[in-house]
Amino acid sequence: MEVFLSSDEEDYYYYSDRDDALEGLDVEEDSYCQPKSVASCQVITKESLLIAQREELHRVMDLLKLSEQHARTLLIYHRWDAEKLIAVLVEKGKDQLFAEAGVSMVEQKVDFSLQSSSTIMCNICMDDIPAKEVTTMDCGHCFCNNCWTEHFIVKIHDGQSRRIRCMAHKCNAICDEAVVRNLVSARHPDLAEKFERFLLESYIEDNRKVKWCPRVPHCGNAIRVVDDKFCEVECACGLQFCFSCSSEAHSPCSCMMWELWTKKCKDESETVNWMTVNTKPCPKCYKPVEKNGGCNLVSCICGQPFCWLCGGATGRDHTWSTISGHSCGRYKEDHEEKSECAKRDLYRYMHYHNRYKAHTDSFKLETKLKETIEIKISILESRESTLKDFTWLTNGLNRLFRSRRVLSYSYPFAYYMFGEDLFWGEMSKEDRELKQNLFEDQQQQLEANVERLSKFIEEPFESYAEEKVMEIRMQVINLSVVVDKLCKKMYECIENDLLGSHQSTIHNIAPYQSKGIEKASELSPCWISKADDSDAFLQSVSNIQGGTTEPGWPSSSPNLNGNGCSSRKRARKALGDGLFDLNLPA
Amino acid sequence: MVDFARVQKELADCNRDMAISGVSIMLHGNGNDLSHLSGTITGPLATPYEGGTFQIDIRLPEGYPFEPPKMQFVTKVWHPNISSQNGAICLDILKDQWSPALTLKTALLSLQALLSAPEPDDPQDAVVAQQYLRDYQTFMGTARYWTETFAKRSSIGTEEKVQKLL
Numbered sequence: 001m002e003v004f005l006s007s008d009e010e011d012y013y014y015y016s017d018r019d020d021a022l023e024g025l026d027v028e029e030d031s032y033c034q035p036k037s038v039a040s041c042q043v044i045t046k047e048s049l050l051i052a053q054r055e056e057l058h059r060v061m062d063l064l065k066l067s068e069q070h071a072r073t074l075l076i077y078h079r080w081d082a083e084k085l086i087a088v089l090v091e092k093g094k095d096q097l098f099a100e101a102g103v104s105m106v107e108q109k110v111d112f113s114l115q116s117s118s119t120i121m122c123n124i125c126m127d128d129i130p131a132k133e134v135t136t137m138d139c140g141h142c143f144c145n146n147c148w149t150e151h152f153i154v155k156i157h158d159g160q161s162r163r164i165r166c167m168a169h170k171c172n173a174i175c176d177e178a179v180v181r182n183l184v185s186a187r188h189p190d191l192a193e194k195f196e197r198f199l200l201e202s203y204i205e206d207n208r209k210v211k212w213c214p215r216v217p218h219c220g221n222a223i224r225v226v227d228d229k230f231c232e233v234e235c236a237c238g239l240q241f242c243f244s245c246s247s248e249a250h251s252p253c254s255c256m257m258w259e260l261w262t263k264k265c266k267d268e269s270e271t272v273n274w275m276t277v278n279t280k281p282c283p284k285c286y287k288p289v290e291k292n293g294g295c296n297l298v299s300c301i302c303g304q305p306f307c308w309l310c311g312g313a314t315g316r317d318h319t320w321s322t323i324s325g326h327s328c329g330r331y332k333e334d335h336e337e338k339s340e341c342a343k344r345d346l347y348r349y350m351h352y353h354n355r356y357k358a359h360t361d362s363f364k365l366e367t368k369l370k371e372t373i374e375i376k377i378s379i380l381e382s383r384e385s386t387l388k389d390f391t392w393l394t395n396g397l398n399r400l401f402r403s404r405r406v407l408s409y410s411y412p413f414a415y416y417m418f419g420e421d422l423f424w425g426e427m428s429k430e431d432r433e434l435k436q437n438l439f440e441d442q443q444q445q446l447e448a449n450v451e452r453l454s455k456f457i458e459e460p461f462e463s464y465a466e467e468k469v470m471e472i473r474m475q476v477i478n479l480s481v482v483v484d485k486l487c488k489k490m491y492e493c494i495e496n497d498l499l500g501s502h503q504s505t506i507h508n509i510a511p512y513q514s515k516g517i518e519k520a521s522e523l524s525p526c527w528i529s530k531a532d533d534s535d536a537f538l539q540s541v542s543n544i545q546g547g548t549t550e551p552g553w554p555s556s557s558p559n560l561n562g563n564g565c566s567s568r569k570r571a572r573k574a575l576g577d578g579l580f581d582l583n584l585p586a
Numbered sequence: 587m588v589d590f591a592r593v594q595k596e597l598a599d600c601n602r603d604m605a606i607s608g609v610s611i612m613l614h615g616n617g618n619d620l621s622h623l624s625g626t627i628t629g630p631l632a633t634p635y636e637g638g639t640f641q642i643d644i645r646l647p648e649g650y651p652f653e654p655p656k657m658q659f660v661t662k663v664w665h666p667n668i669s670s671q672n673g674a675i676c677l678d679i680l681k682d683q684w685s686p687a688l689t690l691k692t693a694l695l696s697l698q699a700l701l702s703a704p705e706p707d708d709p710q711d712a713v714v715a716q717q718y719l720r721d722y723q724t725f726m727g728t729a730r731y732w733t734e735t736f737a738k739r740s741s742i743g744t745e746e747k748v749q750k751l752l
Contacts, residue, residue, distance in 0.1 A: 124651060124686045126595045147652075151686055154652040169685040169692075 041243070043236040043520035044210065044222040052210075052224065052523055053203040056082050064094070069177045070103045072199070076162050077101035080207040102165065102174035104139040122147055124167060135183070139173035141166050148175075149183045156184070156191055161198035162206065214246040215239045223520045230508040234519040242510060249517055252406065252494050253413045254507035260421065261412040265353065274346045282306065283313040345420075352415040359408030362454070366400060369457065373397055376462040385466050387473070396457055396476040402516055403450050403483045410443055410490065417498055422507075435498055442493055446486040453479040484514050588650045590620045593690075597623075600691040609694040611644070621646040625657070625694050629737065630702040634729035635663070638737025642697065643673075644690065654684035655693060664725075664732040666706040666715040675700075676710035 044052045053075075059082055060071040077100065078085040089097050098104065119128040122144035129144040136142040147167065152175070155164045164180060166173045177199060185192035204210045204222045208229065213221045219237035232249040234240045241248060245255040253261065279288035282300035289300050291308055299305040306313050377390045416422050418436045427435070456475045461468065491512035499507055597611055604610040608628040613619065623644040629635030641660040647653045657680055659673030667676045679688060679696055709715030717725045 124592070125589060126592050147686065150649075150652045154649050167686045169679075169687045171685075 040227070040231070041223055041225045041233045041518055041520045042523050043213075044204070044224055044523060045236070046220045048523045049200050049203065049222075053080070053200070056080060056203075060085065064089075066103075070105075072177070072202075073103050073174045074098075074101045076202050076206055080203055080209075099172070102163070102172045104137075104173040120144075124151075135179055137166050137173060137175055137179070139166050139168070139171055141168040141171055141173075143167055145183055148179070149187055152180050152184050152195075153188065153191060156195050156198070159198075161195050162202045211243060211246060213237060213239055214241055230510050232510045232513070232517045234517050236520060236522070240517045244508065244510075249405070249510070250409050250412075251510040251512070252491055253409050253416075254509050256506055257412060257416040257422070258409075260416065264349070271346070274342045278342070280306075280308065280311050283311065348419070349415070352411045356408055356411035359404055359411070363401070363404045363408060366404065366454065369397065369400075373457070376460075379462040380469070383466075387466065387469060392473050392477050392480075393457070396453065396480045398516065399480040399483055400450065400453050400457060403446065403453075403487050406487050406490070406512070407443070407446055407450055410446075413494070414439060414443065417494075438497060439490075439493060442486065442490045446483065446490060449479055449483050449486060453483055488512055488514065588621050588646045588648060592651060593620050593623075593646065596689050596691065600689070600694075607691070607695065609691060609698060611690055611694070614643070621650075623690070624660075625690065627694050627698045627701075629733060630698055633702050634726050635665075635701045635733050635737070638663075638733040640701075640737055642694065651686045651689075654680050655690060656680075657693065657697070662732060662736040663701075664714055664729040665701065666704045666709045666711060666718045667700055668714075669711050670714055671711075674710055676708060 042052075056075055057068055057071050060066065060074055061068060063086070064071070064074075066074075074085055074097070075082065078088070085097070088100075092100075118131050120131055120134050120142065121127070122129045122134065124143050124147035127144070133146075134142050134144050135148055151167050152164060155161065164175045165171065166175060180195060181192055184195060204212060209226075210222050210224045213219050213223060213235040215235065215237055219235060219239070221235050221237060223233050223235055223243065225231060225233065225243055229244055231243050232240060232251060233243050242250055242255060242258075245259065247255075247258060247262070250258040275288055279290045280298075281287065282289050282302060282304055283306050284304035285300060285302040287300065287302070289298060291298055297305055297314060298308045304313060373393060377393060380387070380390065414436075417439070418432055423432075453476065456472050456479065459472060461472050464472070491509075494509060499509070600607075600609065600611050608630075609625065611623050611625045614622040614624045623646070625642040625644050627640050627642065629638035629640065639661070640663060643658045643660050645656040647656065657675055659668055659675065662670065662673070664670060668674070675697065677696060677700055679685075679693060704718060706715040706718045714725070717728070
């Protein structure tokens, strides 16, 4: 992630120092094509799942001279965190590491199956079983194959495939996966396959650095990040999501803010809140009634009069101070205050929500722009003109999408940053006002420039004279740079001036990525050559991988970049490097 | 399918030394359903449950012995880990710590041990657990009273059944 930001910065300074924006653009084009040193997220497909975990497995196997299954047991216990596993090894020693995880290696294992003539009493079914029909686990406990099989089946159905313990009471040992596989497949081949799958998928489910892509219906992929779990990623299927909370990409909102916000938008709790304070249900028809003035005798649209103070049904006759046949408790002062508060909160929420919604809507409308722009480009291309390169337009469009997202999510951020829900007690009134002004200035600047960019891109320039098109081109190029710079500044402001001063670490915000949300790269098989065994197998796996993903690419990756249409190969490579800005609306 | 052959063996084994162990198992309501049983444990000495006989309803799930038996006190009992309302039991070996190598007898013996050594920090019945922790004397009194009232009335009936089985 750091690499990303710093290279951006260079780009930007380089850019702004340039007088001739055209030259600058070409330079940026080149930088797109340079492969990045380390991809910070990778996509793990069904086919590459095995390869993905091999690195960790081999590391532990080599270090401790273990079989693959024991290494797996250790890693599952330590949630695939090899660093932590090694730390435990150093701190507590090999024996304890093994004991805690349930790896047991009894040196002199009594092999009952050799004494073929005898029978052995199985402690589970309590029958005498011929010695060739029993199995002794690594922990030394011996039961009959039938009982083992039953036990495995129950545990697999129970969702405990990853840690099937020995049947003996208080034995912590994990059963040999080869034994489980063999015994179960003899009776239920399907279930044995499932077991295998569950075991493999532990790498995804029990692993902090790997997450399933949250697409519905499921695309079958998972994403692995290298070190920062607070980031936004794009799966090979095209879905962009927040790695930390698996919801849509929402920075600069923190996950908690986003969760609160979506909940708030969903249940309209503010409206409900306002209604409970400002209306009373009619005692007859139960519709909410709002008092629009006058005395405390209210009549509902259904004709039923009732007392506004207590909500009880009354007669019709009344004076300004009394209602016939009715008396209730006196006017309560805090009632008025509560109603004022609810009103104010609702208006505040509406303010932020309206703006959030406006940008989200623009974002959706601008999706159509993509097609219009493509048409415009083809018209311009067919013209006799010196202008042949239209990357400025696609780049500008991508910049617009990117910044529009940032802008729309900046509103829920501001709602929570300066509202009562999260930080109220942590800032003084003056402090908050100061920060709010600082933030809103930046937000407004960004907003103004995003709108300008949008305006220029939407202009019908395909019918303009070349001179005019060149003018628009300059504007788009300049605004793209300005908008990018403003987004970056806003994130810096959030990180340093707004959140930086607070103790709480729960509001981690995915960093601004100038080039858009990073696409997860295909798992690179380069290190696999180090693995000594099953080269042929790996070869076949990667073949499958290539075979299944390739046809999916054209549809899953919108080819908006200028060269994408003509050269798919090149686009794909670049996508793999995660350097293309294609943050189009999903 | 419940492993009925094993259940038969378990019953025989358990009832062989019931006089010493203080636990016994028979078919529920003298029926012939091997998956619905009725266990009996005697209250441990030097506890407020001393002298009482406690009935436990035992149902064997399909997967027995690979899944734990379902046990519930029929006799009302005042104990932090047993619901005073419905006799539900909070005991690890009846849940995730069950092992197929355990038997109904060992489970009943564990219940007996639970009566001797309540674990109020992991309660089933919050009211009883509160009383146990805050007012131990009252707890002892109530538990003793419940034993007198609920666990001794049926003792004659139980003994008759025991005689029959012997």
